[in-house]
Amino acid sequence: MVVLSSSRHALWRCVFSLLLLVHSAVAYSVISDDTLRALPRPGDDFDIHTGKLLSPILIPRVPGTPGSTAVLNHFNDFFQTSLPDWKIEFQNSTSKTPVSGDKEVPFVNFIAYRDPPWASKGDVGRLTLVAHYDSKYSPEGFIGAIDSAAPCAMIMHAMRSIDAALTKKWTEMGARGHSNLDLDEHTGIQVLFLDGEEAFQTWTDTDSLYGARSLAETWEDSYHPVMSNFKTELSSITLFVLLDLLGAKSPTIRSHFPTTHWAYQNMGKLENRLRELGELRSAPPHEEKAKRNEIRWLVDVEASERHVTSRGGISDDHLPFMHRGVEILHLIDFNSGSGFPKVWHTMEDTGENLDGPTVEDWSMLVTAFAAEWMELDGFFETTPSARSADLHSRKTEL
Numbered sequence: 001m002v003v004l005s006s007s008r009h010a011l012w013r014c015v016f017s018l019l020l021l022v023h024s025a026v027a028y029s030v031i032s033d034d035t036l037r038a039l040p041r042p043g044d045d046f047d048i049h050t051g052k053l054l055s056p057i058l059i060p061r062v063p064g065t066p067g068s069t070a071v072l073n074h075f076n077d078f079f080q081t082s083l084p085d086w087k088i089e090f091q092n093s094t095s096k097t098p099v100s101g102d103k104e105v106p107f108v109n110f111i112a113y114r115d116p117p118w119a120s121k122g123d124v125g126r127l128t129l130v131a132h133y134d135s136k137y138s139p140e141g142f143i144g145a146i147d148s149a150a151p152c153a154m155i156m157h158a159m160r161s162i163d164a165a166l167t168k169k170w171t172e173m174g175a176r177g178h179s180n181l182d183l184d185e186h187t188g189i190q191v192l193f194l195d196g197e198e199a200f201q202t203w204t205d206t207d208s209l210y211g212a213r214s215l216a217e218t219w220e221d222s223y224h225p226v227m228s229n230f231k232t233e234l235s236s237i238t239l240f241v242l243l244d245l246l247g248a249k250s251p252t253i254r255s256h257f258p259t260t261h262w263a264y265q266n267m268g269k270l271e272n273r274l275r276e277l278g279e280l281r282s283a284p285p286h287e288e289k290a291k292r293n294e295i296r297w298l299v300d301v302e303a304s305e306r307h308v309t310s311r312g313g314i315s316d317d318h319l320p321f322m323h324r325g326v327e328i329l330h331l332i333d334f335n336s337g338s339g340f341p342k343v344w345h346t347m348e349d350t351g352e353n354l355d356g357p358t359v360e361d362w363s364m365l366v367t368a369f370a371a372e373w374m375e376l377d378g379f380f381e382t383t384p385s386a387r388s389a390d391l392h393s394r395k396t397e398l
């Protein structure tokens with residue numbers, strides 16, 4: 001009897017973990033074509049002179065300068081005004097730099113997140129979208145449009161685009177009540193705009209990644225209450241999606257890490273589906289379908305995980321997080337033949353040299369990825385005809 005009951009107990013435990021396993025395997029449901037077509041477009045918000053999201057970032061924003069403060073205020077205003085359900089935090093540090101002598105330069109990381117309203121903070125795992133907002137100290141006047149003003153704006157658009165759907169989903173779930181089994185009820189979303197990514201002089205371990213190093217270190221030691229699902233702020237990051245050097249035409253995005261290749265592939269599939277649906281402006285809907293399929297940004301989408309080698313060579317804001325065990329999806333335009341985009345770290349990296357359709361398409365792809373991750377299928381307003389008219393009218397303007 002004792003043996004039987006304990007083995008029955010074991011059996012139930014087994015069934016339970018199997019259920020969990022099955023659940024997490026099926027939890028990632030693919031988003032529908034209708035939802036992909038219904039995703040909001042940025043409209044004029046990426047206009048480099050007047051665009052509400054992008055244009056305020058296209059200024060020099062060296063850490064500790066008024067430009068940096070202006071851009072921080074822009075983020076703050078945007079979240080407070082357009083995304084009032086998000087919580088905003090700053091994580092500050094100071095450091096001497098090779099050009100500051102004995103002076104401490106301030107670094108301010110901007111953090112915004114939204115969790116399911118019923119979940120306590122330590123129980124929420126967050127999809128985390130990351131870009132750096134600082135610009136290079138030299139050459140003087142450097143703008144850094146792809147590096148990383150445009151990625152910041154893409155993330156802003158994506159978060160604004162899924163916010164109403166999140167509200168709708170969480171309101172419905174809250175009304176239905178919830179059980180402890182549903183992992184999906186503990187999924188939140190977070191944005192990190194990091195400061196001090198760039199080196200002031202030449203890239204070294206100490207002259208670069210000022211903001212990222214400070215944040216990763218701080219969060220590693222920020223413990224959630226005991227018995228929380230996640231031990232620290234750092235471990236609450238379920239996936240760290242880093243966008244960098246995006247906005248130039250025809251990017252090449254490789255898959256860098258076998259352990260997140262599945263997430264890379266999910267994004268790659270979304271890219272292909274958006275193209276096939278004619279929703280991407282870098283693959284114009286009026287061109288033949290065959291031509292559309294030739295364009296591919298996430299070039300490793302068909303590759304097997306076994307062939308993804310971490311090409312450890314690209315140093316970026318993910319490093320201090322990766323070294324502490326955070327899972328990384330690194331979206332950076334790097335081609336083994338030509339390297340980073342041509343304008344990289346030159347005075348040519350300006351708003352004028354961004355490729356408009358590419359910037360807009362990135363914002364749609366990030367939106368789709370976040371919508372799928374947050375399981376928002378069916379929670380968007382669907383007015384496809386109005387939107388497709390918008391896409392076409394914008395196309396003729398350009």
Ligand SMILES: *[C@@H]1O[C@H](CO)[C@@H](O)[C@H](O)[C@H]1NC(C)=O
Nearest residue numbers: 069072090091092093107108
């Ligand atoms: C961090 O810096 C920002 C911007 O200067 C400031 O608004 C905020 O109050 C600071 N936060 C802390 C905790 O010092």
Ligand SMILES: [Zn+2]
Nearest residue numbers: 136147198345
């Ligand atoms: Zn840079």
